[in-house]
Amino acid sequence: MNWGFAGYGRIARKFEEGLNHIGHDIVAIASRSGASDINNSIASYDNYEDLMNDPNVDIVYVNTTHNTHAKLTIAALNAGKHVLCEKPLATSAQDVKEMISVARANERFLMEAIWSRYLPGYQKAMKLIKSGVIGDILHINANFGFRMDPGAPKKRLIDPKLAAGAIWDVGIYPISLAQDIFVDDPVSMHVDAQLSEMNVEDRCAIQLSYDSDRFAQLTCAINLNTVNDAVITGTKGHMIMKDFWKCERFILIASDEESEHHYPMESTGLCHEAIACKDLIEAGQVQSPLISWDHSTQLAKIMDKAINMARD
Template sequence: MVYSKKNNHAQVKTWNWGIVAPGHIAQKFSIGLAENFQAKRYAVASRELQKAKDFAKKFGFAKAYGSYEELIHDPEVDIIYVASPNHMHFEHTIAALQAGKHVLCEKPFALNSHEVTIMTALAHRKNLFLMEALWTRFIPSYLKTVEWIKSGVIGEPKQLTANFGFVAKYDPQSRLFNPEFGGGSLADIGIYPAFLALTLFGYPEKILATSTIAPSGVDMSTEAICQHKDGVISKLICTFAENLETEALITGTKGSLRMHRSFHMPCALTLTRESGDVETIPANPNENGYQYEALEVMRCLDNGQKESDQWPLLKSAELLRFLEAIKASALEHAANART
């Protein structure tokens, strides 16, 4: 970490970021990172040096490594963004923490909540920052949704319906369908409807779920109906087999609130009041959206926090437990259907 002057005013810290596994999401994240003046795009590591070099050139990183280990052990790296496939999040996060680095790790944080417990314990023991890259949590339109609901503008919330679906080409070796990669629609995209239900209404008291299974053994589609405190119901759908609206609708006693496509990074919010008045707030269509989670990491580090109070590690563990409970309910449903 170094200090630099911005606009000749107060000194601000800059943080050296390193990216592990420069795939699809790492590209988007790097564009977001470039919007944060505190973030220095320091290094990127791929299993192939040439790929790392090309990525570094395209996205403005100073250094390129041909192995993850080299980047993890570079003493100049402050924060590592882990963007590898799901089944590697645990291994890469643990390695980065062991090397004394702060970590932002892609969603789903790990393959199960037990892994999250181990990751959390190590971060605490090493006094290092750790957070799941659940970017929606920091998007202004999600924050506005929470604010509106808390203000009582739709009255008492009664129901949430949220779906996330697209047609994914079936490839049993791809990270979406390969069980060894932690694939499946629930882990990959169902996490967003589940995140919304969990953060708006708390951990559910009852869950009823069903899945359709792809030939590789992971879920192609999953639907869950959950009952939360005060009888609030959430209906959650995710699928790799259909192009869904990928919207969320929250209805209450005095109105409703729609998070438009794609609701995990909504392009607009529409509030319908009891009076029938309709108010739509558009979001910035050119916005990348990944800058906010990176900003949160650096805000916390600047404050000496080793965990985000906005998206704490216990919440990441709870979210994974929620996904595990949905999966267990779907398995139970399938077993009952067979008998």
């Protein structure tokens, strides 16, 4: 399976390292600002359209700024390519719906690149939780916050025109975790946010309530380093996923016993989602059971609402 990249920024280079680790081929890279360091054996385009028209490309990895995901993904799907699109899949539930309908019409694979979900540590922790080892889950507390360089902030993190803000950038991880466990649509939401001068969330606290006794308390930030663990509490114990968004270690507290578990990721960790894409496509699937179209739609609806409430 041959990969083509739409965009060649920071995460693309990490993904490239992951693909090299598992021996997947990158055959083309499109970057409007140019990528002088591309290997000679890889086609290099200064526009995204040429990438979509490259017959050697089987799957496009969309890794551009959030505002461009929907348009590029739809162009790739209509050109007959499969797509792995960086998170968030789009900046509205309406766009996500359209992307899915284009994938369905073209019978092409489409997945939102929430890489955490394919990490061995994350998967093992979820398997234990879903086996009932800590009982019925009643509470989730999860954070993902980092402090961008205040002297030289990345434009894509602060500029509303590029669909910036903490919720789309990192809030999606704790929201995805909560939905992975609670599955249902939340019945109510409470949001508090610290907004930047450009009116995007620098920091945000989101509480999701599912019914009378299931809650998720989630925070995200692009201006504060937080402890990015997830603490999942059930009727029979707790699961503490250390750095849950890149989980390689978790602590299980069940039946009054505490145990620590380690599941290292390979390479940069991004190779795990790439392997899943290849396996699913070769099996004739158009979506992933772990990051299904329903899951991405649900995330987009929650983020739409949370962002509206935060920026109100």
